[in-house]
Amino acid sequence: MELRIQHLSKLYSNGVQALNDINLTIPAGMFGLLGPNGAGKSTLMRTLATLQDADSGTALLDNINIHEQKDQIRRLLGYLPQDFGLYPKVSAYDLLDHFAVLKGLDNRKQRKEVVEALLHQTNLYNVKNKHLGGFSGGMRQRFGIAQALLGDPKLIIVDEPTAGLDPEERVRFHNLLADIGTEKIVILSTHIVEDVADLCNNMAVINKGQVILTGQPLSLIAQI
Ligand code: ADP
Ligand code: ADP
Numbered sequence: 001m002e003l004r005i006q007h008l009s010k011l012y013s014n015g016v017q018a019l020n021d022i023n024l025t026i027p028a029g030m031f032g033l034l035g036p037n038g039a040g041k042s043t044l045m046r047t048l049a050t051l052q053d054a055d056s057g058t059a060l061l062d063n064i065n066i067h068e069q070k071d072q073i074r075r076l077l078g079y080l081p082q083d084f085g086l087y088p089k090v091s092a093y094d095l096l097d098h099f100a101v102l103k104g105l106d107n108r109k110q111r112k113e114v115v116e117a118l119l120h121q122t123n124l125y126n127v128k129n130k131h132l133g134g135f136s137g138g139m140r141q142r143f144g145i146a147q148a149l150l151g152d153p154k155l156i157i158v159d160e161p162t163a164g165l166d167p168e169e170r171v172r173f174h175n176l177l178a179d180i181g182t183e184k185i186v187i188l189s190t191h192i193v194e195d196v197a198d199l200c201n202n203m204a205v206i207n208k209g210q211v212i213l214t215g216q217p218l219s220l221i222a223q224i
Helices: 041-048 070-075 092-102 108-121 137-149 167-178 193-199 217-221
Strands: 002-011 017-027 029-034 056-061 077-080 155-159 185-190 202-207 210-215
Touching (some): 002 185, 017 029, 017 041, 017 210, 029 041, 029 193, 041 185, 077 137, 092 137, 108 137, 137 155, 137 167, 185 193, 193 217
Parallel strands (some): 077 155, 155 185
Antiparallel strands (some): 002 017, 002 056, 202 210
């Protein structure tokens, strides 16, 4: 499994060139996309998640084209946006179960197994009946990962997931991502160097819509 991003560009109607000829090859494993606020990370994440079209260029997940084969990509995709809403008066179990139904898990018994396994995996099983409105930032982000993992996606995109987490929650969140497995592609966008240094096998630095550096965190971070 490999994601190849080719000549991706996006000019917003306000004149901002958010993506300026992005080229990246992303193998399986944890990939860090590091860049300051306004670099174009969210625009790139939304484009890869098929929620927004680029003006030109494309990306291929193996041979599936993100612009031309959106349905196929969506079946293989888990996406945790930067700001996602949760229903405050619904329990973690019920909301995850609801999303599982939307993902097409029609069999009740099978759905229960999947939902409970994800709650265990994200360390939320003991709070599964609590309302999401009472969750801390870290619990919310872990819930977001549980939701993103529904349907066993092969490409997982997480946009600035550790912003606002305290150090303990950040470590917990890192451990969760590290466990997701190496056969999947996990793209983590962040402005926090430690996220990439601690977690990622490969990385790119982007600024002003352009890729400035690509390589492995250990050698690259020494250059920043
Ligand atoms: P496009 O060029 O893709 O049509 P638009 O410039 O029309 O995009 O903006 C799409 C949406 O994003 C609009 O609702 C707009 O209000 C909002 N938006 C505009 N500028 C920004 C910005 N700097 N950051 C985030 N959202 C913005
Ligand atoms: P990052 O995630 O790295 O902070 P973004 O992709 O959110 O970067 O933004 C890149 C640039 O595009 C910024 O200058 C931002 O203000 C602008 N931008 C983002 N979304 C929109 C939009 N919908 N319409 C117009 N400009 C936007």
